[in-house]
Amino acid sequence: MAKESIFKVTIRPYGASYDCHPGESLLEASRKSGLVLANNCRQGECGTCKVRIRKGRIKLAPFMLSALSMPEIDADYTLACRSYPLTDVEILVELPGYPEARHYSRE
Numbered sequence: 367m368a369k370e371s372i373f374k375v376t377i378r379p380y381g382a383s384y385d386c387h388p389g390e391s392l393l394e395a396s397r398k399s400g401l402v403l404a405n406n407c408r409q410g411e412c413g414t415c416k417v418r419i420r421k422g423r424i425k426l427a428p429f430m431l432s433a434l435s436m437p438e439i440d441a442d443y444t445l446a447c448r449s450y451p452l453t454d455v456e457i458l459v460e461l462p463g464y465p466e467a468r469h470y471s472r473e
């Protein structure tokens with residue numbers, strides 16, 4: 367049986383990183399690591415966890431279009447609570463126009 371990969375998630379522009387295990391969303395893995403991305407509903411409905419993918423690929427689970435629009439997806443935005451890495455990824459959390467997603471904090 368093939369070993370499942372653990373992917374590295376790097377938070378830009380800060381440079382902090384954490385591991386994301388198979389089956390974990392970007393948000394779940396950040397919470398386990400202590401690097402907590404902005405979040406609220408955790409189920410793809412509010413848009414608070416919106417980040418932009420700078421490098422890498424993710425699988426996006428079902429979400430509400432009120433939380434993330436198709437033009438935003440085309441511009442590489444995603445919802446951390448609904449995103450599952452398929453490769454190492456870099457995410458941008460300082461987003462002009464999305465002040466709610468600007469900061470992460472340590473718990």
Ligand code: FES
Nearest residue numbers: 406408413415447
């Ligand atoms: S936390 Fe609400 S959409 Fe991700």
